[in-house]
Amino acid sequence: MHHFHYQSGELYCENVPVRRVVEAVGTPCYLYSATTLAHHFQVFDAAFTQFPHIVCFAVKANANLAILRLFGRLGAGADIVSGGELYRAVQAGMDPGKIVYSGVGKRPDEIRAALKAGILLFNMESSQELELINCIAGRMKLKARVALRINPDIDAQTHPYISTGLKKNKFGIDIDRALEDYRRAQELPHLEVVGVACHIGSQITQVSPFVDALERLKELIDRLRALSIRIQYLDLGGGLGIQYDQEAPPPPSEYGQKLIEHLKGLECTLILEPGRVLVGNAGILVTKVLYTKASDAKHFIIVDAGMNDLARPSLYGSYHGLWPVVEGQRDQVKASIVGPICETGDFLAKDRLMPAFAPGELLAVLSAGAYGFSMSSNYNARPRVPEILVQDQDFYVIRKRETYRQLIWGESIPDFLK
Numbered sequence: 001m002h003h004f005h006y007q008s009g010e011l012y013c014e015n016v017p018v019r020r021v022v023e024a025v026g027t028p029c030y031l032y033s034a035t036t037l038a039h040h041f042q043v044f045d046a047a048f049t050q051f052p053h054i055v056c057f058a059v060k061a062n063a064n065l066a067i068l069r070l071f072g073r074l075g076a077g078a079d080i081v082s083g084g085e086l087y088r089a090v091q092a093g094m095d096p097g098k099i100v101y102s103g104v105g106k107r108p109d110e111i112r113a114a115l116k117a118g119i120l121l122f123n124m125e126s127s128q129e130l131e132l133i134n135c136i137a138g139r140m141k142l143k144a145r146v147a148l149r150i151n152p153d154i155d156a157q158t159h160p161y162i163s164t165g166l167k168k169n170k171f172g173i174d175i176d177r178a179l180e181d182y183r184r185a186q187e188l189p190h191l192e193v194v195g196v197a198c199h200i201g202s203q204i205t206q207v208s209p210f211v212d213a214l215e216r217l218k219e220l221i222d223r224l225r226a227l228s229i230r231i232q233y234l235d236l237g238g239g240l241g242i243q244y245d246q247e248a249p250p251p252p253s254e255y256g257q258k259l260i261e262h263l264k265g266l267e268c269t270l271i272l273e274p275g276r277v278l279v280g281n282a283g284i285l286v287t288k289v290l291y292t293k294a295s296d297a298k299h300f301i302i303v304d305a306g307m308n309d310l311a312r313p314s315l316y317g318s319y320h321g322l323w324p325v326v327e328g329q330r331d332q333v334k335a336s337i338v339g340p341i342c343e344t345g346d347f348l349a350k351d352r353l354m355p356a357f358a359p360g361e362l363l364a365v366l367s368a369g370a371y372g373f374s375m376s377s378n379y380n381a382r383p384r385v386p387e388i389l390v391q392d393q394d395f396y397v398i399r400k401r402e403t404y405r406q407l408i409w410g411e412s413i414p415d416f417l418k
């Protein structure tokens, strides 16, 4: 469910015509619906009311301060994967006591900052990381709360680049050697071992891989408790998919209900780390058609947004719906929507039957709220685009368009070139 719809032939985000935003900030721009974001969080959170739980929004999906603040106000915690994301979450006023820190490559300075902030727990991804955190916490005269991120060897049946729970992936600790690492962690004086974690992948459209992972972790928890390791948190990660095209992911209510069925009797607090499902369909990327170019072989529609603004199609070949900002009668053509970047991989849609959009028209690239802006870059020296948050009849620029000055910020020419 989202709040992008047509009214008298014009696309609105909530009660704001998309055209009005474009008149104010230009194109390309990201547009998010605050009502949709809040609704998605509340629906997800409600799916788990029958079990003690914390919903930790995966910051990497959309790290804008205003969005973090919005979720934080609704009671969300944060799943972070870097010191930068910790900084963002804290700046947005999120509760450090609800922050979990995941990722295979935590640096010492990042670990120190997280300990200082007093985060809820670290999801440890290797035995070396255990030793390092123990050492840093010792020097700071603290105890670090940790969970071990387990690689349950589950096929999440998603794109290989976003599948993370298979033995061959770089993530987590092999479930077979988990006991050994838990024993070691338990011995380390500056660690408090409190949890078991996993995250099996992203854009998962069935519940069964989550249930399979849960079953494996439950077995592990039983064994750990038999060793008197007090497991208080079970972190099942994120990964629930959304509809981009024809996918039919389970609604959060079904996902929650099925997981809870398998959690009965387990005494612990459940942690969930949803990213995409909270923000994906709450945002669009608005772009303008610059040119069209047709030959015998191909029909190209060249727009002003490129792979640096929205990387997903180039990166994963992923599908994003396309809507005109102003409805109208157009011929259908088989065309590709391409950007201005000097790469053949720079496309937003490929060989798709679509209306023959003409120069000057505005297009909405749908489902762009997750891994859209957060993955964007300055490639080809393109300033990153503004982000706008709409609520009801109002819109707010929550990130300005970058300037050329900002593009060269921090660069300098050494003396020998002067």
Ligand SMILES: *Cc1c(COP(=O)(O)O)cnc(C)c1O
Residues within 6 Å of the ligand: 058, 060, 061, 079, 081, 102, 103, 199, 201, 202, 203, 237, 238, 239, 240, 273, 274, 275, 276, 277, 370
């Ligand atoms: C990316 C990631 C998430 C969020 O994944 P979504 O598919 O966006 O829900 C959650 N936890 C971890 C550890 C991640 O790396």
